[in-house]
Amino acid sequence: MKHGCLFLVASSLFASNSNIIAYASSVRGALASSESEMTGSSNSRRPFAANDVLTCRVTVVGTMLDINDDRSQANQDEQISCIPIVDEKELDNVFPLDLPAKVLAVHMSSIERASLYVAVKGAYVTEDQLVVSDKAAYEVFNELPGHLRRLEEQRRDLFTTGTKTLGVVRISTTDAQPMFSAAQLEDGIFGNGLKNDGVTVVSQYEECSFGKLKWGKTREGVVDIKVNQSIKSFKSASDLVTAVQKQIKAERGISTVASLGDKVLMCLPPGTGSWAASAGVGHWRAQFNNEWCLSLTGLVHELGHTMSLGHSAEDGIEYGDVSGMMGYGRRNANGPRKCFNGYNNFRLGWYSDRTMKVDPSTSPRVYKLATFVDYDKTNSKEPVLINVGDEYFLQYNRAKAFNSGTEEKQNLLTVTTDTANTSGSTNLGGFRSGETFNKVSNYQSSRKRLVVKVCDQISGNGSSPDALMVSIGLDGSACGQVQQPDDKPSFSIDKAIILTAAKTTKI
Numbered sequence: 482m483k484h485g486c487l488f489l490v491a492s493s494l495f496a497s498n499s500n501i502i503a504y505a506s507s508v509r510g511a512l513a514s515s516e517s518e519m520t521g522s523s524n525s526r527r528p529f530a531a532n533d534v535l536t537c538r539v540t541v542v543g544t545m546l547d548i549n550d551d552r553s554q555a556n557q558d559e560q561i562s563c564i565p566i567v568d569e570k571e572l573d574n575v576f577p578l579d580l581p582a583k584v585l586a587v588h589m590s591s592i593e594r595a596s597l598y599v600a601v602k603g604a605y606v607t608e609d610q611l612v613v614s615d616k617a618a619y620e621v622f623n624e625l626p627g628h629l630r631r632l633e634e635q636r637r638d639l640f641t642t643g644t645k646t647l648g649v650v651r652i653s654t655t656d657a658q659p660m661f662s663a664a665q666l667e668d669g670i671f672g673n674g675l676k677n678d679g680v681t682v683v684s685q686y687e688e689c690s691f692g693k694l695k696w697g698k699t700r701e702g703v704v705d706i707k708v709n710q711s712i713k714s715f716k717s718a719s720d721l722v723t724a725v726q727k728q729i730k731a732e733r734g735i736s737t738v739a740s741l742g743d744k745v746l747m748c749l750p751p752g753t754g755s756w757a758a759s760a761g762v763g764h765w766r767a768q769f770n771n772e773w774c775l776s777l778t779g780l781v782h783e784l785g786h787t788m789s790l791g792h793s794a795e796d797g798i799e800y801g802d803v804s805g806m807m808g809y810g811r812r813n814a815n816g817p818r819k820c821f822n823g824y825n826n827f828r829l830g831w832y833s834d835r836t837m838k839v840d841p842s843t844s845p846r847v848y849k850l851a852t853f854v855d856y857d858k859t860n861s862k863e864p865v866l867i868n869v870g871d872e873y874f875l876q877y878n879r880a881k882a883f884n885s886g887t888e889e890k891q892n893l894l895t896v897t898t899d900t901a902n903t904s905g906s907t908n909l910g911g912f913r914s915g916e917t918f919n920k921v922s923n924y925q926s927s928r929k930r931l932v933v934k935v936c937d938q939i940s941g942n943g944s945s946p947d948a949l950m951v952s953i954g955l956d957g958s959a960c961g962q963v964q965q966p967d968d969k970p971s972f973s974i975d976k977a978i979i980l981t982a983a984k985t986t987k988i
């Protein structure tokens with residue numbers, strides 16, 4: 482990747498939600514360039530040995546795109562990568578990995594969920610690079626050997642609730658530093674926010690999860706680290722991160738940078754290209770480029786990746802769903818305030834005691850769907866998330882309070898689903914009172930059409946939730962029909978993430 486594409490640093494960056502400064506440049510290449518990893522200090526290379534076998538947990542590194550970026554790049558910004566496993570531990574550095582097409586064809590789904598383990602015969606890893614022979618052979622483990630099973634149990638991306646710590650590393654070089662001081666980062670993440678309005682990534686997660694996921698700081702707060710080299714001496718952002726990790730470990734006598742927090746946020750100075758932010762799906766670390774270090778959408782989005790969420794698509798655009806946090810981002814430090822779409826909320830599990838599973842193949846029926854924003858006002862018969870046949874997820878996207886900044890489908894019923902073979906989701910539409918979602922003509926091979934119609938909208942008050950009355954069924958709607966009250970709420974508490982165990986495949 483090229484250097485010299487410095488950010489436009491302007492004082493007006495955080496003026497308002499709508500004040501977005503556009504820049505056109507290549508995001509790919511930041512932490513997504515195989516060239517940068519493969520051309521590390523070549524003197525650390527050696528000839529291959531017969532017993533060179535490297536085990537990797539395979540994931541994708543997702544890069545965030547600015548909402549005003551060139552959208553034609555959007556489909557290139559997931560880089561399949563190796564988290565090397567040596568001596569039964571995951572190493573800190575993540576390297577791009579080219580897998581054979583056959584492996585990709587069969588295993589894309591588990592790669593996207595960061596749960597595929599591969600042994601590469603004819604590969605080794607050094608301090609700063611992954612070296613793979615042209616003649617490498619790949620073996621995929623789906624039935625994990627004992628030591629990998631232990632690692633799997635320890636995987637740190639599987640939590641979505643609890644009180645967890647964020648390690649923050651502020652990185653400077655001899656000639657460049659992030660625009661935010663360590664004190665600003667600390668206040669902007671854990672304190673009252675850069676704009677002094679209380680809006681931070683920590684407050685947003687706490688509100689969106691109704692206190693189920695709380696991020697706290699570590700004892701040492703923001704780690705300010707300076708590498709004794711110029712910014713131009715690093716070929717890429719990942720080269721800089723690699724050098725910083727080495728220095729942190731040496732200075733602190735720790736064996737892994739992962740020990741700095743449950744998740745570790747790295748704030749990089751300008752000068753490594755014009756990427757915004759990135760993180761490995763199901764990995765503990767996220768990277769932010771200069772002003773993106775305090776972007777609310779950037780921080781929430783990348784932490785979403787570390788908890789295994791993929792991008793939210795819409796109309797075939799990978800980042801197109803901006804109703805929630807897993808689509809395009811903005812640089813603003815204090816907005817837009819929004820949460821996650823229905824499918825992602827299902828995976829995060831925060832509303833599991835207000836998630837109703839519906840089988841539409843019985844006759845059409847009307848359900849009261851409260852908005853998740855009023856979760857704390859619901860009773861046990863008022864779901865905030867409806868799971869239709871484990872395939873379609875309904876949520877009332879009320880634009881108020883901590884979701885007041887939702888950027889589309891405001892105050893509508895949203896229908897989301899998972900994107901096949903990825904960790905991502907797709908927004909299928911937003912519907913107001915009287916409108917119907919009826920695009921699925923052969924629901925789960927029933928040869929019947931799924932019909933989801935918004936019958937009515939209900940305004941809540943200080944003690945009752947805003948809600949929609951929604952008819953769900955096949956080939957028809959029950960809006961306006963008299964029906965028996967359903968006094969048996971069927972809430973499900975299942976999680977969507979299921980790690981599959983299949984047999985070992987040799988390629």
Ligand SMILES: *[C@@H]1O[C@H](CO)[C@@H](O)[C@H](O)[C@H]1NC(C)=O
Nearest residue numbers: 585586587588589590901902
């Ligand atoms: C998902 O993967 C399966 C098996 O790997 C494949 O048969 C299917 O066509 C894929 N679906 C999509 C939409 O890519």
Ligand SMILES: *[C@@H]1O[C@H](CO)[C@@H](O)[C@H](O)[C@H]1NC(C)=O
Nearest residue numbers: 654655707708709710711714
């Ligand atoms: C930084 O690097 C320069 C040149 O390589 C060297 O002269 C200097 O002593 C180094 N400073 C520190 C603090 O290590």
Ligand SMILES: *[C@@H]1O[C@H](CO)[C@@H](O)[C@H](O)[C@H]1NC(C)=O
Nearest residue numbers: 939940941942943944945946
């Ligand atoms: C709020 O709305 C509920 C349901 O419509 C109603 O039972 C309750 O009396 C209302 N409470 C207030 C304070 O208006």
